[in-house]
Amino acid sequence: MTPTARRRLAPEVRRRQVLDAAIAVFSEEGLHGASMDAIAARAGVSKPLVYAHGGTKDELFAACxxxxxxxxxxxxxxxxxxxxxxxxxxxxxxxxxxxxxxxxxxxxxxxxxxxxxxxxxxxxxxxxxxxxxxxxxxxxxxxxxxxxxxxxxxxxxxxxxxxxxxxxxxxxxxxxxxxxxxxxxxxxxxxxxxxxxxxxxxxxxxxxxxxxxxxxxxxxxx
Amino acid sequence: MTPTARRRLAPEVRRRQVLDAAIAVFSEEGLHGASMDAIAARAGVSKPLVYAHGGTKDELFAACxxxxxxxxxxxxxxxxxxxxxxxxxxxxxxxxxxxxxxxxxxxxxxxxxxxxxxxxxxxxxxxxxxxxxxxxxxxxxxxxxxxxxxxxxxxxxxxxxxxxxxxxxxxxxxxxxxxxxxxxxxxxxxxxxxxxxxxxxxxxxxxxxxxxxxxxxxxxxx
DNA sequence: CATCCTACCTACTACCGCGTAAAGTAGCGA
DNA sequence: TCGCTACTTTACGCGGTAGTAGGTAGGATG
The missing domain is CATH 1.10.357.10 (Tetracycline Repressor, domain 2)
Incomplete structure (x- = not known):
């Protein structure tokens, strides 16, 4: 849905998107239950991007x-x-x-x-x-x-x-x-x-x- | 320590041992962090025995x-x-x-x-x-x-x-x-x-x- | 319109832990 | 002494996930 991907956004905006998605997924699935794939999917973005903006899973969670x-x-x-x-x-x-x-x-x-x-x-x-x-x-x-x-x-x-x-x-x-x-x-x-x-x-x-x-x-x- | 193993015990007693060990490990490592191997080790028992008495990891946690x-x-x-x-x-x-x-x-x-x-x-x-x-x-x-x-x-x-x-x-x-x-x-x-x-x-x-x-x-x- | 930077993706590897199987060993009652 | 069975060791299949390597394309700039 909404192939938002392949749309180049300012890093700052993307980072906020990723953080929002991460908070959503973490809150639903828990720290361990949440997969980076799920977070990426929620953000409408590929997994490497999540790593690029959020860092490691632990770092991402810490940021949230x-x-x-x-x-x-x-x-x-x-x-x-x-x-x-x-x-x-x-x-x-x-x-x-x-x-x-x-x-x-x-x-x-x-x-x-x-x-x-x-x-x-x-x-x-x-x-x-x-x-x-x-x-x-x-x-x-x-x-x-x-x-x-x-x-x-x-x-x-x-x-x-x-x-x-x-x-x-x-x-x-x-x-x-x-x-x-x-x-x-x-x-x-x-x-x-x-x-x-x-x-x-x-x-x-x-x-x-x-x-x-x-x-x-x-x-x-x- | 205390190689209690190789001691044949009544199923009921063993089950209690396994439950105690599981509670200890779960409380320290969390549900996901705890491995069945760790629980087995804590109970001084082999892994298959944990499964025999405690069932699946989820069942074991539910019992605790x-x-x-x-x-x-x-x-x-x-x-x-x-x-x-x-x-x-x-x-x-x-x-x-x-x-x-x-x-x-x-x-x-x-x-x-x-x-x-x-x-x-x-x-x-x-x-x-x-x-x-x-x-x-x-x-x-x-x-x-x-x-x-x-x-x-x-x-x-x-x-x-x-x-x-x-x-x-x-x-x-x-x-x-x-x-x-x-x-x-x-x-x-x-x-x-x-x-x-x-x-x-x-x-x-x-x-x-x-x-x-x-x-x-x-x-x-x- | 050509170019380059870089945001972005597809596809992959490495690894870990659950759960089970097979085969052997030893405690303990009869 | 025999045998039942609780127990162990070892090994493996399998599903799933963190993290990466390398290719693709958007879009600002000249």
Whole structure:
């Protein structure tokens, strides 16, 4: 279909195409399940081109990882940094905005999300996935630390917990784990509340964790 | 080491050996990274024997999955079911006991945990991993539903969130994602409080989420 | 219109790991 | 002591995939 091939494009454009295709295939098939042929086919391009622009399979995966992780971290950072009139500027408001940015990024770029988090983090690429994840958690800890009135190290377990909770809620929203579901219609079509999913999810998670975090902030002793 | 081979064992015992070895290797190398030869070597047994007792690689992995998932669910169910004198029997107490059981199971059988959760959940085996995970979340939802005074379906997103939070906290405790860490000693040796890790972790997570859950219970309207 | 650069493709090789077959060896009950 | 069978060693077929060698053609430039 669409014999886009044999059309000479600027390297920069092609590279972006290849990266997009790689993210798509990696998110569907996993790191090992995805073949370079499949990525090439998805990009409408031959395999050597994939190697020319993406390098080795591992390098290509690392590039995907880096791009998506950067997208997420950037989105959250700017969301927290900029005051938002629709939400207060206290701790709860900041938490809400950060979570909303997270859920927005994830629900609109679910392929990237899948690549980042639902891949084999064991084996050769543990370092890569782990590094990306660690960056996000680190960011969360930095945002949380002043809120809790402690050091960044002290905030780390809470940051891990929060990120994990957000992952879990995201999994629920995206429906299972992205695979086919057979049982009752558990999800996929959530009641349309006429509200953006990111707002709904962020409100849910804020409601669950904020009271506890607030209590921790007031009485950090134990 | 320990040339256990050439020792005729009851099929049932051998099967257990093979399963143990498979879980160990799968947890270290991942589903694709683990080779049947490696599993055979780990079990101190020849390859054909692995096939005799464990079947195909996929079947073997499914068996590992089932065993570990069952172990977790059983531990949590019994922990919640039996009243515990050291903790109240109200909602908070039940939550605490369930979490403690979860963390206890996970910290004492971290290989099984790794197999269950930190593997490629995409691709051909999404169904298997997803099913195991879903069972656990389902259990959590069933335990939460009466607490929140709603249906099991209504409790599902919260169950997902809780399970995700527990996963995140576990990742922090186990240090990174199980891979080698190079930077500063972020973890691995947490301050020994003279308390079981499961208790510490369960108390942390309870403190974070219980206030919010309690509030949801009192005012489930939005 | 001729030329050259290079983006791009077809076709191939090398390799790895699953799964099995064949033939022999040794534990253990009768 | 006999024999059953759990087990081992060795070897191989086969499917699939990472990565490459060398040929082809688009398109900017003179």
């Amino acid at each position: 990882l880096a791009r998506e992780a950067d997208r997420l971290v950037t989105a959250m950072t700017t969301a927290v940094g900029s005051g938002d009139p629709t939400a207060g500027d206290d701790g709860e408001g900041r938490l809400y905005r950060a979570l909303r940015a997270f859920f927005h990024a994830v629900t609109t770029h679910r392929q990237g999300w899948t690549v980042l988090y639902r891949q084999a983090s064991t084996g050769e690429f543990a370092g890569g996935v782990d590094a990306a994840r660690r960056g996000i958690v680190r960011r969360a800890a930095e945002l949380l630390a002043p809120e809790l009135g402690g050091s960044v190290e002290a905030a780390e377990p809470i940051a891990h917990t929060l990120v994990g909770a957000a992952e879990g809620l995201t999994d629920w929203w995206l429906g299972g784990d992205g695979a086919q579901r057979s049982s009752t219609a558990t999800n996929a079509d959530h009641p349309a509340t006429g509200e953006a999913p990111a707002d709904v999810l962020a409100r849910m998670l804020t409601a669950i964790v904020w009271p506890g975090l607030d209590a921790l902030r007031r009485g950090p002793a134990m | 999955l089932a065993r570990e998932a069952d172990r977790l669910v059983t531990a949590m169910t019994t922990a919640v079911g039996s009243g515990d004198p050291t903790a109240g029997d109200d909602g908070e107490g039940r939550l605490y006991r369930a979490l403690r059981a979860f963390f206890h199971a996970v910290t004492t059988h971290r290989q099984g945990w790794t197999v269950l959760y930190r593997q490629a959940s995409t691709g051909e085996f999404a169904g298997g991993v997803d099913a195991a995970r879903r069972g656990i979340v389902r259990r959590a939802a069933e335990l939460l539903a009466p607490e929140l005074g709603g249906s099991v379906e209504a409790a599902e997103p919260i169950a997902h969130t809780l399970v995700g939070a527990a996963e995140g906290l576990t990742d922090w405790w186990l240090g990174g994602d199980g891979a080698q860490r190079s930077s500063t000693a972020t973890n691995a040796d947490h301050p020994a409080t003279g308390e079981a890790p499961a208790d510490v972790l369960a108390r942390m997570l309870t403190a974070i989420v219980w206030p919010g859950l309690d509030a949801l219970r009192r005012g489930p309207a939005m």
